[in-house]
Amino acid sequence: MINKSQNLNPDLFNKDVEQKATREGFGSGLVLAGKADRNVVALCCDLTDSTKMNAFEKEFPNRFIQNGIQEQSMNSVASGMAAMGKIPFTSSYAMFSPGRAWEQIRTTIAYNDTNVKIVGSHAGISVGPDGGTHQALEDIAIMRCIPNMRIVYPCDVLEAERATQEIAKLKGPVYLRLAREKTPIITTDKTQFKFGKGEVYFESEGKDIKIGIIASGPLLYNALMAAKKLDEDGVGVKVMNLATIKPLPEDDILKFAKGLKGVVSVEEHQVMGGVGSALAELFAQKNPLPMKFIGVHDQFGQSGEPNELIEHYGMGITHIEEAARKLL
Amino acid sequence: MSHLHDEKVKELEQKAHEIRTSIIESLIEAKSGHTAGPLGMTDIFTLLYFHILRHDPKNPHWEDRDRVILSNGHICPVLYATMAHSGYFPVEELKTLRKFGSKLQGHPHREFLPALETSSGPLGSGLSQAIGMALAERMERGKHSGKYFYCLMSDGEHDEGQVWEAVLQAGKEKLHNLIAIMDRNNIQIDGFTEDVMPLEPLKEKYEVFNWHVIEADGHNFEAMAEAISQAQAVFDKPSMIIAYTIPGRGIPWMERRPEWHGNPPGKGPEDVYKKDEQAKEALKTLRSLEGKIKSEHD
Numbered sequence: 001m002i003n004k005s006q007n008l009n010p011d012l013f014n015k016d017v018e019q020k021a022t023r024e025g026f027g028s029g030l031v032l033a034g035k036a037d038r039n040v041v042a043l044c045c046d047l048t049d050s051t052k053m054n055a056f057e058k059e060f061p062n063r064f065i066q067n068g069i070q071e072q073s074m075n076s077v078a079s080g081m082a083a084m085g086k087i088p089f090t091s092s093y094a095m096f097s098p099g100r101a102w103e104q105i106r107t108t109i110a111y112n113d114t115n116v117k118i119v120g121s122h123a124g125i126s127v128g129p130d131g132g133t134h135q136a137l138e139d140i141a142i143m144r145c146i147p148n149m150r151i152v153y154p155c156d157v158l159e160a161e162r163a164t165q166e167i168a169k170l171k172g173p174v175y176l177r178l179a180r181e182k183t184p185i186i187t188t189d190k191t192q193f194k195f196g197k198g199e200v201y202f203e204s205e206g207k208d209i210k211i212g213i214i215a216s217g218p219l220l221y222n223a224l225m226a227a228k229k230l231d232e233d234g235v236g237v238k239v240m241n242l243a244t245i246k247p248l249p250e251d252d253i254l255k256f257a258k259g260l261k262g263v264v265s266v267e268e269h270q271v272m273g274g275v276g277s278a279l280a281e282l283f284a285q286k287n288p289l290p291m292k293f294i295g296v297h298d299q300f301g302q303s304g305e306p307n308e309l310i311e312h313y314g315m316g317i318t319h320i321e322e323a324a325r326k327l328l
Numbered sequence: 329m330s331h332l333h334d335e336k337v338k339e340l341e342q343k344a345h346e347i348r349t350s351i352i353e354s355l356i357e358a359k360s361g362h363t364a365g366p367l368g369m370t371d372i373f374t375l376l377y378f379h380i381l382r383h384d385p386k387n388p389h390w391e392d393r394d395r396v397i398l399s400n401g402h403i404c405p406v407l408y409a410t411m412a413h414s415g416y417f418p419v420e421e422l423k424t425l426r427k428f429g430s431k432l433q434g435h436p437h438r439e440f441l442p443a444l445e446t447s448s449g450p451l452g453s454g455l456s457q458a459i460g461m462a463l464a465e466r467m468e469r470g471k472h473s474g475k476y477f478y479c480l481m482s483d484g485e486h487d488e489g490q491v492w493e494a495v496l497q498a499g500k501e502k503l504h505n506l507i508a509i510m511d512r513n514n515i516q517i518d519g520f521t522e523d524v525m526p527l528e529p530l531k532e533k534y535e536v537f538n539w540h541v542i543e544a545d546g547h548n549f550e551a552m553a554e555a556i557s558q559a560q561a562v563f564d565k566p567s568m569i570i571a572y573t574i575p576g577r578g579i580p581w582m583e584r585r586p587e588w589h590g591n592p593p594g595k596g597p598e599d600v601y602k603k604d605e606q607a608k609e610a611l612k613t614l615r616s617l618e619g620k621i622k623s624e625h626d
Contacts, residue, residue, distance in 0.1 A: 041467070065463060068500075073456040073493035080397075080460020083446065084468070088460075104453055104490070111447050112438050 001205045001231070002224075007190035008201060012221075013228060019182035022218060023121045025157035026178055027052025029164025030089060031059050040087045040168055043067050043074050051091040051121040051178075071097040075104045075118065082114035087168055093127075094120025094136035098175060102142055109173050110148045116173050118143075122180040124217070124268035125296060125313055126306035135301035141273025143175040144246050151245040152195065153177040153275075155220040156186045159243060162193035170195060179268075181306045183218035186241075198240045198252035202227045207236030211324045212257055214240045215266035216275045219294075219315060223266045226320035237324060248278050254287055262290040262327030266320055268310070271295040292323035332550045336379065340549050343413065344374040348578045349614050350409040350422050355592035356607040358426040361434065363596070364575035364588040365482065366406035368513045371547045372571055373410040376478065379549075380556055385415035388443035394475060395445050395461055399454020400482035400511070401435040402590075408432050408441075416443050452488030455479050455508060459494055462503045471504070476560065479508040484516030487525045498566040499538030506566040507559045511546070513575040515586040534568045546571030579613045 002008050011017050034040045034056055042056045043065040057064040067074040071092050078088035090097060098105050098118055109116045123136045143149050152167060152174060154160035160178060167174040186201070202224055203209065211230070215223035223239050230237045240256050242249070257263055263283070265276035276293040283289055296313050310316055332340075351366045376396065377383070383393045398407050405425060412419045417431065424430035431441040435449030446457050458479035465473050485491060498506055510530070518524050534541045540562045544555040552571065559567035575589065576582030581600040588596050593606040601609045 041464075062467065067497065068493075070490075070493040070497065072453075072490045073459075073497060076453040076456030076490070076494075077460035077463065077497070079446070080457035080462075081464040082460075083457070084461050084464035086464045086467070103450055104456075107447065107450050108453050108457055 001203060003200050003203055006199060006201055007188050009185050009188055012184070012186060012224065017184045019184050020157035021179060021182050022154050022157055022160040023052045023178045023180065025154065025160030026119060026121070026164050026176065027055045029161035030056045032161070033165045033168035034060050034063065036165065037087060037168060039085060040089065041065070041081060043078055043088055043090045045069050045071050045074055045092040045097065047092055047121075050093070051119065053091050071101045072104045075101045075116070076108040078116045079108035079112060079114045082116050083112070087115050087117070089117045089119055091119040091121060093134060094123035094139045094177060095134055098139055098143055099136055106146050110146045113148045113172055115171055117167050117176060118173070119176045119178065121178040123177045124179055125301045125309045126179055126181045126268060128181070128306045128309060129303050131303040132300040137270045137296050137301065138273070139175070139177065140245060140267070140269050140275065141277070144273065144278065148173055150174045150247065151177065152243060153216045153245055154243055155218055155241050156183060158185060158187045158189065158191065159193055163195075163243065166193055166195050177217065179218050184221045186221055186224070193243065196244050196247060196249055198242045198244070198249040198256065200238055200256060201241050202237070202239035204231045204236040204238065207231070207234065209236035209238050210261040211235065211237045211327055212240065212260045212263045213237065213266060213320065213324065214242050214253065214256070214263060214275070214279060216242045216245055217268055219266050219268050222315065222317045223320055225317045226324065229317070229321055230324055235324070235328065242275060245275055245278060248282060250282055250286070253279065253282060257283065257287055257289060260289060262292065264292045264294060264320060264323045264327065266294040266315070268315060269295050271297055290327055292327060294320055294323055332379070332553050337549050340374050340378060343378050344370050345614070347374055347406065347409045347413055349611065350412065350419060351405045352593060352610050352614060354405055354409065354422040354425040356594065357423045359592060359594065361405055361426060361592050362402045362590050363592055364515065364582060364585070365400070365403035365511065365513065367579065367582070368546070368573040368575040368577045369403055369406050369480070369511050370577065371549065372509060372552060372573070373406050375549050375552050377410045377414045379553065385411070388416060392475060395458070395477045397445050397454045397458040397461070397477065397479045398436060398448055399479055400451060400485050401448030403482070403511070404432070404436045407436065411443065451482070451485035452490040454481060455491055455494035455498070458506055458508070459498050459501070459503060462506045463501060465505065466503070473505070475505060477506050479506065481508055481510050483510055483512045483514065483521050483527060483530075484524070486527050486530070495534065495537045495539070502564055503566045504563050507556065507569065508566065509569045509571055511573055512570050513573045515575050515584070515589055517586070517589050519586050530570055538565060540565040540567045541570065542567065543570045543572070546573035547577060578617065579610055581613070582610070
């Protein structure tokens with residue numbers, strides 16, 4: 001059952017649940033962050049409309065830097081601005097930033113522990129028709145292994161708006177992962193976002209709970225749909241929204257996993273190095289248990305419609321459901 | 329700034345001599361590190377820290393200080409030695425260069441030495457950071473804050489694509505308080521720059537990217553002071569000072585030789601001195617030249 005204390009969208013399981021892209025939430029959240037702190041500045045690489053930084057540019061033209069198509073330099077420029085006390089947000093497609101700018105992010109941002117927020121939009125396979133070159137499936141892995149870096153991956157537009165405002169208040173580097181496509185709105189204005197927490201969004205009632213599903217990003221919706229089906233079929237299940245991937249909310253996850261037969265990880269990313277890997281590292285050390293990994297398995301994507309690709313690469317609702325049943 | 333009195337030039341020459349000696353002593357202790365670049369840039373660092381910069385070594389985070397952004401971090405022995413002689417930390421600490429737990433990491437790391445403006449090592453990203461600092465300053469205090477951002481770069485790092493991204497942007501933003509100084513010493517690890525990846529014509533390249541370009545003798549204090557003074561007076565463009573330097577300057581048997589780019593005394597080419605004699609001979613050469621390296625204006 002939906003966890004009532006999280007104040008989730010009452011229409012969540014309706015067929016016509018409202019949909020909006022997480023990047024939209026970033027756009028409005030950045031304006032709010034800019035209003036709350038005059039040191040918030042924004043930099044973009046010729047993708048201002050796509051990443052939804054245009055709202056900030058309109059509101060604060062003097063605090064926006066058009067960086068041209070220079071993802072590497074942009075991140076170092078942001079490091080310099082942070083050294084002078086600014087709170088820069090850099091944005092591009094995740095494939096290019098962080099993708100292309102990895103060493104600049106490592107050395108000039110993370111090694112210096114500067115206060116830069118790296119925003120990678122259009123992450124995941126759901127970018128769709130643009131094809132494999134534009135589908136960032138490795139960005140969590142390459143950011144996760146950099147010391148000082150933190151990673152936030154919101155599940156919907158509202159969480160993205162809240163997370164953007166929260167990370168503006170955190171000191172130090174953060175990677176914010178966003179998606180291009182409209183995805184179901186899971187939360188409401190009353191749902192809280194707490195950085196560094198894993199929240200339980202679904203929990204079967206009156207059943208012995210054997211399976212846990214931990215999902216990051218908009219695929220949380222598929223995880224919740226799968227859980228609903230399993231629950232209706234008599235399988236006790238619970239679902240966690242893992243919006244903070246690093247630092248991993250270890251206590252929340254271990255509490256969640258206690259007594260479970262197994263856990264399914266769900267992410268729109270390579271399984272190698274991503275959310276599933278992070279969970280496996282934790283479970284192997286502190287609470288060994290069987291896992292199934294939903295995500296892309298060491299493959300590049302290709303052109304197609306978002307849902308078509310999600311299904312083809314094994315991240316659909318039925319895939320999650322089947323993975324959970326295999327753990328029983 | 330402008331004219332340097334003879335007394336000041338003598339004082340800078342003496343300082344540069346002490347700093348060169350410290351560089352060689354620290355490299356001998358470290359048993360690894362770069363020699364040619366630091367010696368070649370010693371006169372420019374001395375001029376900056378002992379004449380040009382507005383800074384306070386006892387208060388390294390003073391808000392109104394000028395910023396020095398070292399892009400080619402591998403020449404840090406000269407940065408460390410100059411900072412120590414300016415009073416940022418004790419000169420004795422130079423002997424910990426590259427040792428475990430030292431403030432003086434093999435390439436600069438701000439976490440270990442917080443008085444640094446940035447960490448560096450991987451080439452090509454300093455200019456972008458200097459741009460970011462200058463942009464932030466302009467946002468905060470307008471065009472005429474009086475603070476300067478000095479980005480020290482190598483010629484070899486101009487092979488990096490990121491440098492040219494930054495060169496484009498600084499021209500676009502007309503960052504007049506940004507003054508880049510290029511160590512034009514013509515060498516990089518694999519040989520002469522014009523053989524590895526030709527860079528010329530550098531002056532014209534920067535000019536067409538909308539920079540003000542000044543060329544100067546990097547070992548002539550008066551010429552360099554004049555170049556910096558001129559750069560400070562430019563109000564509609566960033567400035568690039570192409571400083572012609574001699575790698576290994578101060579130890580004639582090391583000068584102009586790519587083989588001394590990445591080796592300390594004791595690990596260099598053996599055509600003049602055997603490896604086990606190089607440390608002793610390097611210090612002896614510096615001692616015998618004391619007071620004899622004249623700034624080239626006289």
